[in-house]
Amino acid sequence: ACDDKGQMYMHVKAFEYMMKNNALACNVKFMIEGEEEVGSVNLGGFIKNNKERLKCDVVLLSDTSMISNEIPSVTVGLRGLAYVEVEVTGPSHDLHSGTYGGAVANPINALCEMIASLIDPKTRKITIPGFYDDVADLTPEEKKLMSEIPFEMEEYKQELKIKNTRGEEGYTVIEQASTRPTLDVNGIKGGYIGEGAKTVLPSKASAKISMRLVPNQKSEKIANLFADYFKSLAPDSVQVKVDFHHGGDPVVVPIDCDEYRAAAMAYEETFNRKPIPTRAGGSIPIVKLFEEELGIKSIMMGFGLDSDLIHSPNENFGIFNFLKGIETIPGFYKYYAQLKKAQKG
Amino acid sequence: ACDDKGQMYMHVKAFEYMMKNNALACNVKFMIEGEEEVGSVNLGGFIKNNKERLKCDVVLLSDTSMISNEIPSVTVGLRGLAYVEVEVTGPSHDLHSGTYGGAVANPINALCEMIASLIDPKTRKITIPGFYDDVADLTPEEKKLMSEIPFEMEEYKQELKIKNTRGEEGYTVIEQASTRPTLDVNGIKGGYIGEGAKTVLPSKASAKISMRLVPNQKSEKIANLFADYFKSLAPDSVQVKVDFHHGGDPVVVPIDCDEYRAAAMAYEETFNRKPIPTRAGGSIPIVKLFEEELGIKSIMMGFGLDSDLIHSPNENFGIFNFLKGIETIPGFYKYYAQLKKAQKG
Numbered sequence: 001a002c003d004d005k006g007q008m009y010m011h012v013k014a015f016e017y018m019m020k021n022n023a024l025a026c027n028v029k030f031m032i033e034g035e036e037e038v039g040s041v042n043l044g045g046f047i048k049n050n051k052e053r054l055k056c057d058v059v060l061l062s063d064t065s066m067i068s069n070e071i072p073s074v075t076v077g078l079r080g081l082a083y084v085e086v087e088v089t090g091p092s093h094d095l096h097s098g099t100y101g102g103a104v105a106n107p108i109n110a111l112c113e114m115i116a117s118l119i120d121p122k123t124r125k126i127t128i129p130g131f132y133d134d135v136a137d138l139t140p141e142e143k144k145l146m147s148e149i150p151f152e153m154e155e156y157k158q159e160l161k162i163k164n165t166r167g168e169e170g171y172t173v174i175e176q177a178s179t180r181p182t183l184d185v186n187g188i189k190g191g192y193i194g195e196g197a198k199t200v201l202p203s204k205a206s207a208k209i210s211m212r213l214v215p216n217q218k219s220e221k222i223a224n225l226f227a228d229y230f231k232s233l234a235p236d237s238v239q240v241k242v243d244f245h246h247g248g249d250p251v252v253v254p255i256d257c258d259e260y261r262a263a264a265m266a267y268e269e270t271f272n273r274k275p276i277p278t279r280a281g282g283s284i285p286i287v288k289l290f291e292e293e294l295g296i297k298s299i300m301m302g303f304g305l306d307s308d309l310i311h312s313p314n315e316n317f318g319i320f321n322f323l324k325g326i327e328t329i330p331g332f333y334k335y336y337a338q339l340k341k342a343q344k345g
Numbered sequence: 346a347c348d349d350k351g352q353m354y355m356h357v358k359a360f361e362y363m364m365k366n367n368a369l370a371c372n373v374k375f376m377i378e379g380e381e382e383v384g385s386v387n388l389g390g391f392i393k394n395n396k397e398r399l400k401c402d403v404v405l406l407s408d409t410s411m412i413s414n415e416i417p418s419v420t421v422g423l424r425g426l427a428y429v430e431v432e433v434t435g436p437s438h439d440l441h442s443g444t445y446g447g448a449v450a451n452p453i454n455a456l457c458e459m460i461a462s463l464i465d466p467k468t469r470k471i472t473i474p475g476f477y478d479d480v481a482d483l484t485p486e487e488k489k490l491m492s493e494i495p496f497e498m499e500e501y502k503q504e505l506k507i508k509n510t511r512g513e514e515g516y517t518v519i520e521q522a523s524t525r526p527t528l529d530v531n532g533i534k535g536g537y538i539g540e541g542a543k544t545v546l547p548s549k550a551s552a553k554i555s556m557r558l559v560p561n562q563k564s565e566k567i568a569n570l571f572a573d574y575f576k577s578l579a580p581d582s583v584q585v586k587v588d589f590h591h592g593g594d595p596v597v598v599p600i601d602c603d604e605y606r607a608a609a610m611a612y613e614e615t616f617n618r619k620p621i622p623t624r625a626g627g628s629i630p631i632v633k634l635f636e637e638e639l640g641i642k643s644i645m646m647g648f649g650l651d652s653d654l655i656h657s658p659n660e661n662f663g664i665f666n667f668l669k670g671i672e673t674i675p676g677f678y679k680y681y682a683q684l685k686k687a688q689k690g
Contacts, residue, residue: 189534
């Protein structure tokens with residue numbers, strides 16, 4: 001699978017290759033993190049407590065994708081994340097919807113209304129006051145660079161079997177999905193969800209809601225803005241609880257540095273074309289953690305494709321991509337060592 | 346439990362008492378229906394196919410409640426029901442909310458918006474076009490009768506642990522919960538609903554929605570109005586399916602007839618006060634079925650209380666109520682036989 005057992009294993013195989021061929025000109029430390037998809041609750045403490053052990057020049061990680069098998073890319077930006085869980089409580093226990101319906105607030109209806117109020121129906125902008133205050137708009141140059149990434153709307157719609165996209169007004173699909181903040185309900189539940197019908201007016205309803213963040217939004221600030229606004233949306237007939245799951249701040253990696261150059265040279269060698277720097281829509285909180293705790297840049301060399309169905313049933317990872325990763329990774333070590341040596345020399 | 350094993354068993358015990366004391370002046374046929382809470386899908390066919398066997402003068406049923414143990418009441422009206430299940434589909438499979446979030450429609454967000462649009466946020470009126478066309482407003486006399494039913498707002502709120510009620514503008518709580526139509530989401534689900542967080546942009550979200558109907562709304566007509574309107578609310582980025590579960594038309598029982606009079610006399614005898622005729626918010630489709638298929642009136646002698654937690658964990662039925670039912674039911678048979686005889690004589 002692409003996210004992330006397959007990509008992790010590329011590094012093991014690349015290391016094996018370099019060791020067998022005596023091709024490694026530097027030391028390598030491995031850190032394999034198994035909790036990234038559930039919020040990495042233990043990682044922050046581990047890094048704080050093992051700064052000396054984790055000391056290094058650069059972090060190389062493969063948890064992203066490329067544009068296509070023909071067009072390699074290096075991820076130079078990630079969205080951050082603020083993940084919350086909300087619970088709306090009406091009456092203290094489930095009620096018969098015939099006896100109480102029409103008079104007593106239904107927490108599912110209330111939750112739906114509150115969720116609906118979080119996004120403007122026309123512009124699809126998030127309505128939380130202050131939400132966009134820190135958002136760094138794309139520069140004209142960045143906008144131009146992004147517009148060069150190949151994108152076929154009809155193919156995109158066909159692949160997802162959708163009639164239309166539904167993003168923020170004034171932005172392209174690529175911009176919407178990587179450089180603009182979002183608010184998505186990742187899960188919702190309330191009342192009777194088995195087969196058939198039950199006429200219950202439930203006591204509670206809850207939803208998992210995540211916001212993807214972009215430079216220079218801060219996860220903690222956004223989670224607090226969300227909580228304040230969401231609570232303010234509640235009618236006085238229900239009670240609202242907002243819990244924070246986890247978050248991560250957005251990241252941008254510069255492209256005018258040896259770390260990026262080494263990666264670009266490695267891709268060029270194996271793909272016969274320069275990679276395009278792209279910004280990914282997902283979040284990898286570890287990148288921000290390494291930067292803040294260890295002062296180290298992370299280079300994101302991903303070999304997956306957006307079509308790998310990650311986080312979905314039948315997630316996969318192409319054999320071409322797996323092998324191309326094993327081929328490309330040693331190039332990064334080679335060029336990075338050369339560039340560092342040249343710099344020192 | 347009150348709804349309805351306990352109330353059913355009152356009739357068995359009352360029958361046993363009458364047989365032992367030779368107090369029964371008429372024939373009794375029992376029909377025990379075990380599927381009422383799941384839509385009674387087999388009942389319509391059974392009644393149609395057994396008209397001769399079910400022939401009788403009046404149906405007596407206990408599936409309702411009284412005002413209180415001090416104030417008996419006979420239910421003379423029931424709300425109808427139209428129960429639908431809706432499903433909103435976005436992309437053909439679950440997606441990573443980082444890679445696609447912001448561009449691809451989220452079916453949970455869309456479902457919440459659509460549900461929120463079904464009720465006017467200020468007046469709490471249902472917004473489905475044509476929904477109120479057939480609603481029979483209460484006459485001033487009916488309104489006056491209802492206002493005489495004791496109701497303590499503070500007690501009501503305290504019992505349900507709510508700060509406020511949330512009903513249709515311009516109606517009292519008792520009116521809202523028994524004589525006005527409703528729209529309640531009885532269940533909702535979509536995306537990841539387990540413990541913790543998952544950053545999924547789900548393919549589907551669904552909800553069970555029921556509408557309580559009042560005279561003279563028709564269940565089938567309302568279900569169709571709902572389906573048309575709900576589909577019209579969908580953005581072009583999702584697809585919507587509406588399935589019908591079951592329904593029942595609302596019912597009103599006249600109070601100037603021997604059937605009602607016999608019940609009233611029976612209550613008066615055991616409670617030492619005349620019962621108040623009330624309209625219940627729930628639905629008992631069998632009442633309409635008996636009326637339509639067999640041309641028979643149903644008398645609803647209920648002995649439960651609204652505080653019996655029906656359809657909720659710890660549903661109960663008071664021993665006082667159980668015994669009072671056994672005591673009162675034989676009175677109905679006695680007075681009804683007397684009134685019928687007087688009529689014939």
